[in-house]
Amino acid sequence: MPMQVLITGANGYLGSQLLFYFAKQFPEWHLHALFRQGAKLNRLDWVQDQCQLHSLDSDPALLADLIHQIKPDVIVHTACSYGRKHESAIDVLQANVVFGARLLDALLALKRPVTFLNTGSALEPKVSVYALTKSQFSDYGRMIGSQAEYLQFLNISLQHMYGAGDDESKFPTRMVRMLLNNLSEIELTEGLQRRDFIHIEDVASAYAFAIVHRDQFKKTESIDLGSGNAPTIREFVQLAKKLTGAASELKFGCIPMRPDEPALCIADTTRLNELGWAPQFTLESGLKQMIEQERTQ
Template structure:
């Protein structure tokens, strides 16, 4: 049985990955904070091994659990809770770098890194993510561990955080709030449903032994891009909402990315393909979150 160590397990992506990997009969070890809420993992807590990173040395699971075959790193700090730059750096660079170093000492074979498509100078979060990627590339040059970088587009689905744009739009339209103030919505995004994200990670994990390169990078999205306006109007239509959509009420943020779309050719060559359309994904999210 393969052992997988996963960070960010109590978060949106991490929790979905844990549940899927448990079903695939992987032995799952998670690193979490003592204050992390476990509600997303309540149905699989008896099937996983948990360590509190603030209470034990980061090397402890490697010493106690035997060989860990792979690390899936999904933990992140976006800076949405007014964290300082040093806190963002600690979470997005120092912590995963320590984990990467320990993994090389204990002969872990592969490190899966969840990256962003954001331009590195857009904000502190994006810059920190790019800094860690450079350290990951350096580790592969020393041929100590294989590093797969996953550039994740705009994922969404049931149980996501209210601070996320997609959740905010769905929740607001479903609740028929009087008005949504928005930008013109001309910027395009590649929206991908959480189940398709998870299946891509599992495909990469299962195919990793057939990919001998030390560093590899994959773009993960639906492969299609639509405007923010179209996304909002689709949600508005599906929810039969009476909310007034005020496009143009807000300016674009400084450095706004106007087009983002994943090139999924490399993933498709591994046998992966997304199955959930945008309409299906929105309907599934509403059904699970509100009914």
């Protein structure tokens, strides 16, 4: 029987990119795409014939029925709320904690082996409601995974992904598009904070690697995912400006740093490297590809 792989938040950037990568690299997998009822599906246009689409409202009974019907071997959980679209703190809590808890509850009822690959956040919980709720669910999943007989809970602590076609609420996308539009001035912070930027194709390959090698991970484990390098924001923007050929004036220091802004975010990729995974993109090669693709969109 083909492996059943369910991706939540499949209409989002990460979920849709994972679907595309899995469909291309692992055609033997039976893919299921889960999204909220009424969600826009434009990102799934090119992969709809290679997966089964499932839309759900907030009824927990319907979610349990769907899980019972699919009987997934692997769930890749990417659904979340960043809180950037005027959602209340309660809405973010519901999306980032309650929905995931209901998923786990439905899986436990199956009483069969399943791997839950959770997309966590590398941000400190104090940074935002998003970061706090992501941390809370990661802790909850590890606790449930350690106690449940059939559940493996792997938490992907994901650093700053970037790639063409992402939402402009994300810093790399917003910056590249402003430079491609050759804005006369771009106001920025001092840009001294260091961030681990990882290209979306490297993210997708790492998720697939974790699925294929899931037997080599513990029953509950946290996996750092990033490039393992952390240039400053200033270096990222300056490189993007050079690669786009923009004449924009970069006005560093015009915007104050956010409260509790971490000085350094970087992944320890030792665990994945030891098992045989490594990123294929440098920051320059990844930005070059992103810029080329953004120019044509």
